[in-house]
Amino acid sequence: MTDAALLARAAAGDPASYAALVSQHYSACLRVARGILRDPADAEDAVQDTFLRGLKSLARRDEQVPFRAWLFRILINRCRSVAVERSRRVRRFVQDEAALESAPSREPPGFGNAEAIMEALQRIDPPLREAFVLKYVEELEYTEMAVMTGVGVSALKMRVKRACEALRPHLEGIYRER
Amino acid sequence: MSDSVDDRLDALARRAAADLRRALPDAAPPATLLDRLRAAGTAAQLPSSRPARRLALAAALAATFVAGVGIGMWVARKGAGSPRAAATAAADRPQLVRFVFAAPRARRVSLVGEFNGWNARATPMHRSADGVLWAASLALPPGRHLYAFVVDDSTWLPDPDAPLAPDSWFGVRNSVMVVSDGTGL
Numbered sequence: 307m308t309d310a311a312l313l314a315r316a317a318a319g320d321p322a323s324y325a326a327l328v329s330q331h332y333s334a335c336l337r338v339a340r341g342i343l344r345d346p347a348d349a350e351d352a353v354q355d356t357f358l359r360g361l362k363s364l365a366r367r368d369e370q371v372p373f374r375a376w377l378f379r380i381l382i383n384r385c386r387s388v389a390v391e392r393s394r395r396v397r398r399f400v401q402d403e404a405a406l407e408s409a410p411s412r413e414p415p416g417f418g419n420a421e422a423i424m425e426a427l428q429r430i431d432p433p434l435r436e437a438f439v440l441k442y443v444e445e446l447e448y449t450e451m452a453v454m455t456g457v458g459v460s461a462l463k464m465r466v467k468r469a470c471e472a473l474r475p476h477l478e479g480i481y482r483e484r
Numbered sequence: 485m486s487d488s489v490d491d492r493l494d495a496l497a498r499r500a501a502a503d504l505r506r507a508l509p510d511a512a513p514p515a516t517l518l519d520r521l522r523a524a525g526t527a528a529q530l531p532s533s534r535p536a537r538r539l540a541l542a543a544a545l546a547a548t549f550v551a552g553v554g555i556g557m558w559v560a561r562k563g564a565g566s567p568r569a570a571a572t573a574a575a576d577r578p579q580l581v582r583f584v585f586a587a588p589r590a591r592r593v594s595l596v597g598e599f600n601g602w603n604a605r606a607t608p609m610h611r612s613a614d615g616v617l618w619a620a621s622l623a624l625p626p627g628r629h630l631y632a633f634v635v636d637d638s639t640w641l642p643d644p645d646a647p648l649a650p651d652s653w654f655g656v657r658n659s660v661m662v663v664s665d666g667t668g669l
Contacts, residue, residue: 420507442501
């Protein structure tokens with residue numbers, strides 16, 4: 307069922323339809339949040355908050371805006387907020403080398419390139435990171451990205467280009483070694 | 485200055501993106517998210533005036549109904565939270581229905597259902613003197629009504645002693661109550 311049909315049913319009072327929308331878009335939202343925030347817990351928090359906020363503002367949504375674009379706009383704003391909150395957290399650094407070596411990896415075995423890529427993404431400016439994730443990971447059109455980010459198409463194209471250029475040395479290193 | 489990415493860099497970026505997508509496979513929304521959505525009260529946020537109009541009519545009718553005709557009630561067995569209806573109203577008249585739910589450890593309990601737009605803020609329940617039971621009364625028209633209880637704004641529970649609706653809502657089934665038309669349950 308299309309987003310439009312589910313939205314119509316949700317607006318008519320069918321609670322299962324919003325659940326279906328959540329299920330349809332959850333993976334993509336989580337991918338974007340992981341790409342922007344990296345940390346799985348932060349990403350999950352951002353995504354869950356997104357769906358809750360979406361639920362509360364569903365009735366006020368401009369129906370001219372596609373649902374995914376509207377939803378991702380909420381998501382990106384949440385990711386930006388989470389990033390700011392995270393930067394204010396006090397971080398405890400483990401000095402014990404033995405503990406560091408024995409600590410479980412944050413990612414499952416075989417994560418390989420993806421972990422290195424996400425590390426590289428964290429090294430570039432957040433606006434560039436957002437643009438890269440939306441354009442390349444989610445393969446969105448610039449017009450939709452403009453709605454999601456509130457940034458014009460021309461500016462987004464420039465951000466994507468700058469993101470790629472900033473990532474180039476990291477990506478070349480990642481793929482040269484493998 | 486050109487805003488396009490050169491072909492080689494574009495290919496590199498696409499390769500990286502493909503690796504990211506493979507490493508982040510599709511995931512289902514967790515049960516905790518669905519629980520939070522239930523607690524937020526889906527239908528209350530959605531533009532539907534039918535439940536509000538029905539409740540307003542029922543409330544207006546209830547004033548004259550209670551005064552002269554009789555009262556239909558759900559009565560709970562103490563400690564079990566089990567409602568039983570004893571409706572004795574004329575046909576088509578709203579029944580005053582009392583919902584009772586046992587939750588001695590709860591801080592807040594709300595009644596939600598189609599009759600109040602599934603809004604957890606619309607019908608807070610009142611705690612009994614012994615602290616065990618929570619109760620609320622509503623005037624409801626004859627017919628089938630779905631309902632549930634929301635505990636501490638976060639846990640959505642069906643009535644343990646009432647029939648369950650066949651459909652699930654965010655994975656949890658609601659309770660069904662049929663209000664008599666006056667001919668008895």
